[in-house]
Amino acid sequence: MLSIALKMLLGDRGKYIGIITGIALASILMIQQPGILISIFARTYSFITDVALPDIWVMDPMVRFIDDSQPMLDTQLYRVRGVKGVEWAVPLYKGNTRVRMSNGQLVTSNMLGLDDATLIGGPAVILEGRLADLRLPDSVIIDEAGARGRLAKPPATPDGRPIPLKVGDMLEINDKRAVVVGIARATATFGSQPIIYTTYTRAKTYAFSERKMLSYILVKIKPDETVPAVAERISRDTGMAARTAREFKRMTLNYVRKNTSILTNFGFVVVIGFIVGAAVTGQIFYNFTLDNLRYFAVFKAMGASDRMLQGMIFVQALLVGFIGFGFGAGITSLVAAITRGGTGLTMTLNWQLLLGSAIAVAVIVLLAALISVRKVMQLEPAVVFK
Structure with a gap:
């Protein structure tokens, strides 16, 4: 049947x-x-995913999601390094900056300032150049999407296509010179803005003058310690919020879900x-x-x-x-x-x-x-x- x-x-x-x-x-x-x-x-929370090395993210207690960084004093970094169970802690700057194109157009981009010594937090996949080249004067690395998209050079002809940035090109960031030393692949952000990588010290010079410039502190715990215990010590000793990557992702996701x-x-x-x-x-x-x-x-x-x-x-x-x-x-x-x-x-x-x-x-x-x-x-x- x-x-x-x-x-x-x-x-x-x-x-x-x-x-x-x-x-x-x-x-x-x-x-x-x-x-x-x-x-x-x-x-x-793509940036949290890309930065997979640290165990704990330390931030101001008022931070609600990844792009809501509340600047801290640089002295907080040394306080975190002194907490028991912390193997290393490095600074991270994350903020928006304006890039002036050759035609005068301003493009808002995400700028990431990495620890000068270790460059922790940098892109995992470098398509052109080397991550170590960020230690050269005025150097920056651009994500692939930004280099081909919003930060691409204007077309040579009226009906032509934009010309992607390449190693050796110059940019103007907040009226300061920047040299492209690499092109990297990064996960797209929520606002699809270009991502600019540089060192922490140079990021502070590119950014507008502020008293507080430290966005996050990336922490790695010692092998014989547990993440919850070290995070609790950091919060108790410094007054800062210490969250794991999973907790930070969940917090960011909940904020977006509730407010959009x-x-x-x-x-x-x-x-x-x-x-x-x-x-x-x-x-x-x-x-x-x-x-x-x-x-x-x-x-x-x-x-x-x-x-x-x-x-x-x-x-x-x-x-x-x-x-x-x-x-x-x-x-x-x-x-x-x-x-x-x-x-x-x-x-x-x-x-x-x-x-x-x-x-x-x-x-x-x-x-x-x-x-x-x-x-x-x-x-x-x-x-x-x-």
Whole structure:
């Protein structure tokens, strides 16, 4: 009987393709939108992800997220270094700066000042140049997206493309000279602003004059210590907040989620995709069942049980659901692979997202099957003789 159910389904090509198309479109919406949302959320704490070496981030207690750095006095660095259990602690400057292009345009960028001696916090992937070249006079390293995008040199012709920055080019940062000594690959930020790496001392000269310039202190604990114990000592002895990378990420993510409407907007699209998918699939599948009522009546007249007829309908529904979800997930994964590593909108897919979308598709097809089952259960076998 199951083979007959599949022949019934595949025999009506129009409705078969229509059901699969509806499920595929619903799957694309339910996978793509959360995938983009996950990528956007990951960008909010991308810098924390890139700086993976330290165990603890020390900051002002009023900091709410990564870009909300509250400057501290440089003397706090020496206080942290004196805490028991700290193997090393280095300074980090993080702030916004203005870069003047050759055409006079000002571009706001993220500037990171790394410890002069160790350069901890620098980019892990250097495409051109060397990280050690930051110790040269007036040197900076630019992230790849910024070098090809907002910080690219104006085109040579009116209709030409911008010319990417390369090693040896000059920049003007807050009316001061900067020499590009390297191009690095970094995770895109939430605002997609260019990232400029330099030393901590030079960052203080590029930035506007302020009494406090220390944004964060990166701490590595000794091998025989535990992170919670050292973090508690740092907070007690210095009055600063000491958080692990995971805690800092969670704090940043919670701030963005609570203070923006991103989650609501993307969630609304996912709900619409589920409703539209359920409506389209349910309508087409119900019409398919109506067109085949005479066959189900024959099966009833021949003695087929209600459970057998229900099994036939659920097999048909699960088959189109499986195929439709496969097409939708495949198309979305292909788009995610193509856009990966780009500077624009990207998608992050994981097994939890795919599993959740698969469950949603299963709910859609089962609802459609239940509507059709109800019609078949009310069918009288005598209808076949009319």
